Amino acid sequence: MIKHIGVIIEQDNGIMKAANLGMITMARQKHTILFALVMDGSAGALKEKLSSFGISTIIEIRLAEDFQDNPDVRAKAVAKAVEKFELSALFGLSTAMGKDLLPRIAAILDGSLVMDCFDVDLENNIAGTSRYSGKTLAKIKVRGPVPVFGIRPNAREPVQEQKSAGIIQFEAVSLDSKLLRVVKRGETGKDSKISLTEAEIIISGGRGMKNGENFNLLFECAQKLNAAVGSSRVAVDSGWVPYAMQVGQTGEKVSPKVYIACGISGSIQHFAGMKTSGMVIAINLDETAAIMSNCDYYAKADALKIIPEITKLLETS
Amino acid sequence: MQIYVCVKHVPDSAAYIRIIDNRHIDENITFLLNPYDEHALTEAVRVRDMHPGSEVIAVCLGKEDAEKTIRSAMAMGADRGILILTETGHDSIETALILKTAIEEDGVPGLIFTGKESIDDQGMQTLFRLGALFDFPVVTNVARLEILAEKALADAEFSGGVVKTYEMSLPCVIGAGKGLNTPKYPTVRDVMRSRKSPVKTLLLPDLKIPPAQARMEVVELIPHLQKRQPVEISGTDSDIAQKIVQILKDEAKVI
Known part of the structure; x- marks a missing residue:
């Protein structure tokens, strides 16, 4: 049938x-x-x-x-x-x-x-x-x-x-809603404009980002890549970025084509949110971080230096 | 006002999940209060404290062990608890029916809170079904809540930084998101008090739940152990950046 x-x-x-x-x-x-x-x-x-x-x-x-x-x-x-x-x-x-x-x-x-x-x-x-x-x-x-x-x-x-x-x-114009109305629609303007769950590329920052301002480096690069910016729980709990940006067990579950983890250690809870990503690239100064042994590419380097380099390359290309 | 908070007893987020008989998990691990429900409870307590004469009732469906989660809810400020004892799992359709029946049996809800989802089944729907059964409006992923005389205003967070403010008639169902508040860890005194707070136990057959017309059933569980084979990218910072761009272009084909 x-x-x-x-x-x-x-x-x-x-x-x-x-x-x-x-x-x-x-x-x-x-x-x-x-x-x-x-x-x-x-x-x-x-x-x-x-x-x-x-x-x-x-x-x-x-x-x-x-x-x-x-x-x-x-x-x-x-x-x-x-x-x-x-x-x-x-x-x-x-x-x-x-x-x-x-x-x-x-x-x-x-x-x-x-x-x-x-x-x-x-x-x-x-x-x-x-x-x-x-x-x-x-x-x-x-x-x-x-x-x-x-x-x-x-x-x-x-x-x-x-x-x-x-x-x-x-x-369907005769339909009504007595119980619920939308009274306002706004934007917090705090996180990336591209939705985490739909982005093809996500650049995520963790403890290695050191502070909230450094996330701007990720936002600048994300803009060039048409990517969304995510974060680990540490970055949220430290008040660097809003909750809406958290990827993980108690955050967004994402499956982008490419997930770039910057200074993220890769806890079991973080993996729960991004393990279905197509490709995972990890940039971390700590070679022993869990994510470095469960990714597709890893660089033992400082994401705060690598990401601006990538932004620069994308500007000139 | 009676404020009901539906809470769930779920495996600890750090627990190793072992599958038995291809359909169930080995439950010999730590179970605790679903993390989103902590935000629901914190908000319920805040609303109660602003409305004298109100009480917060934690409702939970589960085995005897789930009483721990009700005690945790009471340590976070719930006045009493209701445990609906059941030995089997229930899908969201049945769960909503059971919760509705138990709440109605107990009192008259002025507000119902839940977490926006449970971290085990991740169904994201029980609160909407509960709302439909009561004919109450529902908003999920709530980041800010204001209870006025005859209505509630709730900000719901969407991706891309979008926030929508919903106005709802009361009573309503609120799905708590993480942005709603910061739950406080209970003090020793809170925990001591919670041990003495009353928990009413209901037996599922006594609730005489009618059969549902639809059903969702897990027919297979498979461990998701993805193991990638890492390849190192080395060189100077500029080399690494160039190689990453190359990979994005040639291999991932996303730029």
Whole structure:
């Protein structure tokens, strides 16, 4: 039987996040037809791109302007679309936005949800995710109607498949939210503008950064590399950088293509947050640091000197 | 006001996780209060102290050993505890149903706190299911909370430095993030007092939980022991920087 799979497209200020394409690739399985759910009024602009990655139909969910940013209303709208288009499973990104949206949808549907999936097998309804802070991988069997899968960004390399997507308008303007309203949206301006969970490159600093000011060296280099800046717990607990930048067991779990660890010793808790990275490069003055023996490249050097050198090279190239 | 804090008894973050029978972990390790729940408790106590006549009740689902986590919660300021005894694990759907039933059996929630996630199952969803069952609004990863007369204002942190302020009707469910506060370590006196605080034990069958329509079940656990083979990059600082840029370009292909 052919399954209708809904893929919730995540956008940021009108731009489709690159991680959506890997998610669509993962959702494209035997006996599936893919429906992209777009909620930001940009279905037309995305049509070509989504078609080239195997989307058959784009459902443009139209929300009342006041509720564009309201996760409760967005969740209700998606639940309505599930019913209307007889979707049998939903995919969404396991990003900060996804963590605020997908559980709301699952709670309305009263169905299963697995967050942070690196793999989904729709034939057997089994999702692969991590448990015990990345110390184990788990296969989770989901039962019941319309399971929701939160997909870890960068978990799958995007692969094209040409389709010709049609657009269906779906009005959800009558939806309301009496319980919850968004009253303000702002930026702390304290950390990097690029999201840790979605970045292809992360430069992280630890004890070896010595103070908060030195993190500026990482920010400057990150800007040139289009990278996000992360940190170990020590840097957060010392008050050098905000909590939102922490990678690890009680911070963000990240899987960038490249993780550059600067002056980070590599505790078991830190590894829990970054072990699924593609490549790990460690720069540390201490050769005996745990990370130096469990990385792809290591340099016994002072990150405070190496990082500015890299920035300089990127400026001239 | 009755403030309920749902807490979880989880393996110590530093514990070595050993898998038995491909599906379960060897539980012969230290279990303690889920780290995010410490932030939930700290905030609950702060809110209680601003609203005279309020009490903080820690609710936990688990085996007998989970009483330790309730005692820790009481050492951090909870007035009393409820332990729902169960020998098996429960998915988020069942857990939310059980917590809801136990809370309703006990009193009338004015506020419910949880951590934004547990560090063992990392499901990130029980609080949302609990909210849906009660028809209470929910905000997760809360970094600042203000309780006003008839509403709550909660700042939720998103990646990229974005903060959204949500206004919620009361009662509501708050998922505590690390930015919310700095938990204090309990003093010896706190610990002594917590030993005498009351803990009510409920037996799961007595709660008569209806069967759920959906289910999530772990069918396999695999150790994730990634061992990389390190290659040294050496030379002067400038050599090292050049080699790293080369690796980013040619091997990782990210620039």
